[in-house]
Amino acid sequence: MLKDITLGQFFPIDSPLHRMDPRTKILLLILHIVAIFLANNTAGYVLVTLFTLMIMLLSRVPLKMYFRGLKPILFVIIFTAVLNIFLTPGTKIELFNYETPMTWEGLVLAGKMALRLVLLIITSSALTYTTSPIILTDGIEKLLSPFAKLGLPTYELAMMMSIAIRFIPTLIEETDKIMKAQKARGADFESGSVIRRVKALAPMLIPLFISAFRRADELAVAMESRCYQGGSKRTRLNEIHFASVDYVAAAIFLLFFAALITLRILL
Amino acid sequence: MAIEIQGLNYVYMEGSPFEKHALKDVNLTIGDGEFVGIIGHTGSGKSTLIQHLNGLLQPSSGTIKIGDMVITEKGADMKKLRQKVGLVFQYPEHQLFEETIYKDISYGPKNMGLSQDEIDERVREAMNYVGLSEKYMNRSPFELSGGQKRRVAIAGVLAMRPDVLILDEPAAGLDPAGREEILTQIRALYLERKMTVLFVSHSMEDVARAAGRIIVMNQGSVALDGKPAEIFSQAEALRSMGLDVPQITRLIDELRRRGISLDSSIYTIEKAKATIQMMLANKMNREGKEC
Amino acid sequence: MIKAEHLRYAYNAAETEELKFALDDVDLTVSEGEFVAVLGHNGCGKSTLAKHFNGLLLPSGGKVYVSGMDTKDDAYYWDIRKTVGMVFQNPDNQLVATVVEEDVAFAPENLGVPSDEIRKRVDEALKTVDMYEMRRHAPHLLSGGQKQRVAIAGVIAMEPKCIVFDEPTAMLDPKGRREVIDTILKLKNEKHMTVVLITHYMEEAVKADRVVVMDKGKIVIDDVPKKVFSQVRLLKSLGLDVPQVTELCYLLNKAGLSLPNDILTVQECADELEKLFK
Incomplete structure (x- = not known):
């Protein structure tokens, strides 16, 4: 299960999407999410789906990765779909002459919601697959920079984020190790009442926290040894800047967005 | 307690791009009361192998029998198995969590559902085995030095009174004195409790000192298996697997290459010293006669 | 390059509250271009000493100078860290970035080096530690030895004059240890x-x-390796090992032979024994 979490994993290959400026990608992602919710008719849905498919192909990330990324939220998708099917008022569906509590309207709504969720996850994954976390935080930091004047510590926030991302795999590995060790001593994480299970977590969480604090301590010393002084004086290995690929992407996106709005108004 | 492993295969993350065949057709029989050293470089499959022995990993195929219990069968009693097979992980001191040493060591016995008296007895016994004085019992484990913490963690496994004890790199990160101490203790424990001991290490010197049998793992398979002397006489094969041989083995090799006939199975300083002395004495005798 | 004079470092041992000295009157000079190994069992103060060499710890008594700069002088705070780089024991806990080359770039970025210069430094540092081919990899998928080499590259890219390695191989397997x-x-x-x-x-x-x-x-001994390791009995009493061949010669000498007592390598030992047998 822990291994299925692909969101936040970077795919170090080359593609037009990889070459885009992170700021462009973040802004377009936000617009794309708006677009997903703007679509309100069949033509609109088809357009958004096709556009998302194009993004997936342009990223050159194996399609398999996108589907693996959907796995952890499959439950949420199914759950909301079931709720929609049963709880939406409307014409009841008849099966073998029996009236079921499901409705046609619910079925349609469930389909729409599921599609929206899937598209949402896929486009967000497209951002993280094609942007290294450091560049991504760089982009966020630049986008937030107007707020720095208001006293928001944008640089420090970005650094915190990228370190958190860096240590996710390390801590997952560590959790796995501690769990196994405690299991070897007869710990049982899987059975019993909720209270028992929560209690059973202590032997795992305490060593995990201790180790996380130790890591944080050592990392801070190592960062200081490498002259980390915070603040804005830093330069970058890869300074981000807008290039032609960004302008092309923005233009294509605006066309798509215009088409979508036209569809919404006309149909 | 004997261990029988037949046709063991383990494929890691099957069907994903990270798929890895970590164990390939491993067949092993370890007799009751053996002291076995398992060596191999990182990724050779040695850690994967030992995690199978107390059910933390389930094989992709193959069977494992411990005592008279087939642990790879569906519905095998894992709780019972883990009481029989104690596993001490690498850097075990990182798993301590209780506020007192007593509580931490009693975690295993408590999970076994033993009575308070029984738990008490076992904690004292385990502390004794690893050379921790009982006066430490109510101290916090986090006040101790690294080496002492490790002994608390080992005691936590011993308190379950396993018949098979498996240790993954018990001496990792310790200085020479600490290493010596922990190896001596394990050896003493083995002699006293008559357990089957499996001890994973990448240090040839440590294994040479302690084990009666050595299993060398390479790329998920058993590459060599035999008495230390037999293993160390194959220095070339060991080096090709990225393993170091004791310096004494290298010295004997070098001398043999220079035409001095020495027994290639010598791997300890004591044996080398005795042999060299004997050969020199013989030579003196011969020369004496010639004159 | 580095000079410690009457260096003392005191700390409060918990509860008892009496002052303990982790370092007690240490005098040590490391010259430019020299390779000095500091040996000792756990808790002997060797890591505390190392942390004084780039100002991570400050002396309670005595002085430490790095290229003539007093580590206690705040004016040199960053200059000292720039001059003496540090590599630590646990490779995982010193890598900050999710891509190898971005991690190596960390120090020059902190120092405000221009982008194209950083690129040059990063490439060269990665080539030096032989990790250039893996510059786009994620650190958590590397072996211990490779991670530690990335950490070393990260320090080289800072262009220090001296690097202090604080037990860099303690957590590695034999292969990783050899690489480092x-x-x-x-x-x-x-x-x-x-x-x-x-x-x-x-x-x-x-x-x-x-x-x-x-x-x-x-400091108990301060000498060339041959002189240090010939003192087999003293080293053993300090909880340290000597090379097996050195110990063998020591034991043979005790039994009446007369081999040189400064043998360190298999070659030297084989040469001497060959003479005896011929």
Whole structure:
């Protein structure tokens, strides 16, 4: 299960999407999410789906990765779909002459919601697959920079984020190790009442926290040894800047967005 | 307690791009009361192998029998198995969590559902085995030095009174004195409790000192298996697997290459010293006669 | 390059509240281009000493100078860290980035080096530690030895004059240990860097120009490796090992032979024994 979490994993290959400026990608992602919710008719849905498919192909990330990324939220998708099917008022569906509590309207709504969720996850994954976390935080930091004047510590926030991302795999590995060790001593994480299970977590969480604090301590010393002084004086290995690929992407996106709005108004 | 492993295969993350065949057709029989050293470089499959022995990993195929219990069968009693097979992980001191040493060591016995008296007895016994004085019992484990913490963690496994004890790199990160101490203790424990001991290490010197049998793992398979002397006489094969041989083995090799006939199975300083002395004495005798 | 004068470091032992000295009157000079190994068992003060060399710890008594700069002088705070780089024991806990080359770039970025210059430094540092091919990899998928080499590259990219290695191989397997030691020797021999190696592995200390042995916060021996390792009995009493061949010769001598007592390598030992047998 822990291994299925692909969101936040970077795919170090080359593609037009990889070459885009992170700021462009973040802004377009936000617009794309708006677009997903703007679509309100069949033509609109088809357009958004096709556009998302194009993004997936342009990223050159194996399609398999996108589907693996959907796995952890499959439950949420199914759950909301079931709720929609049963709880939406409307014409009841008849099966073998029996009236079921499901409705046609619910079925349609469930389909729409599921599609929206899937598209949402896929486009967000497209951002993280094609942007290294450091560049991504760089982009966020630049986008937030107007707020720095208001006293928001944008640089420090970005650094915190990228370190958190860096240590996710390390801590997952560590959790796995501690769990196994405690299991070897007869710990049982899987059975019993909720209270028992929560209690059973202590032997795992305490060593995990201790180790996380130790890591944080050592990392801070190592960062200081490498002259980390915070603040804005830093330069970058890869300074981000807008290039032609960004302008092309923005233009294509605006066309798509215009088409979508036209569809919404006309149909 | 004997261990029988037949046709063991383990494929890691099957069907994903990270798929890895970590164990390939491993067949092993370890007799009751053996002291076995398992060596191999990182990724050779040695850690994967030992995690199978107390059910933390389930094989992709193959069977494992411990005592008279087939642990790879569906519905095998894992709780019972883990009481029989104690596993001490690498850097075990990182798993301590209780506020007192007593509580931490009693975690295993408590999970076994033993009575308070029984738990008490076992904690004292385990502390004794690893050379921790009982006066430490109510101290916090986090006040101790690294080496002492490790002994608390080992005691936590011993308190379950396993018949098979498996240790993954018990001496990792310790200085020479600490290493010596922990190896001596394990050896003493083995002699006293008559357990089957499996001890994973990448240090040839440590294994040479302690084990009666050595299993060398390479790329998920058993590459060599035999008495230390037999293993160390194959220095070339060991080096090709990225393993170091004791310096004494290298010295004997070098001398043999220079035409001095020495027994290639010598791997300890004591044996080398005795042999060299004997050969020199013989030579003196011969020369004496010639004159 | 580095000079410690009457260096003392005191700390409050918990509860008892009496002052303890982790370092007690240490005098040590490391010259430019030298490779010094500091040997001692756990808790002898060797890591505390190392942390004084780039100002991470400040002396309670005495002075430490780095290229003539007093580590206690705040004006030199960053200059000292820039001059003496540090590599630590756990490779995982010193890598900050999710891509190898971005991690190596961390120090020059902190120093405000221009982008194209950073690129040059990063590429060169990665080539030096032989990790250039893996520059786009994620650190958590590398082996221990590879991670540690990335950490070393990250320090080289800062262009320090001296690197202090604080037990860099303690958590590695034999292969990783060899990779790291080979890299350290390369830095010394090809880049002419000053190297201080804190370790408890005598096989590593043997390769140094000079070996400093510490015990209970004091320097016990400070000499060339051959002279240091010939003192088999003293080293053993300090909880340290000597090379097996050195011990063998020591034992044979005790039994009446007369071999030189400064043998460190298999070759030397084989040469001497061959003479006896011929």
